[in-house]
Amino acid sequence: MKRILEVTGFLVMVFGVCGVLRELTGGWFRLMGATRLLTDHVWFLEGRELFANIVIAALGLVIMVVSDRVRA
Numbered sequence: 001m002k003r004i005l006e007v008t009g010f011l012v013m014v015f016g017v018c019g020v021l022r023e024l025t026g027g028w029f030r031l032m033g034a035t036r037l038l039t040d041h042v043w044f045l046e047g048r049e050l051f052a053n054i055v056i057a058a059l060g061l062v063i064m065v066v067s068d069r070v071r072a
């Protein structure tokens with residue numbers, strides 16, 4: 001369980017950071033655009049793509065911290 005949380009947290013954080021880079025560069029950084037699906041198709045995130053990607057990256061970090069607290 002611990003390993004699954006670590007891998008999931010890392011992937012979520014990488015997707016969030018890639019989304020932040022994409023928003024800051026104006027769409028130039030298209031690698032791993034999985035968060036683009038979320039930010040384009042959720043109506044209350046329109047105009048808040050940068051904030052949403054920061055929250056996704058922070059969520060990945062939180063998942064990784066929680067994985068350290070889980071017993072092996």
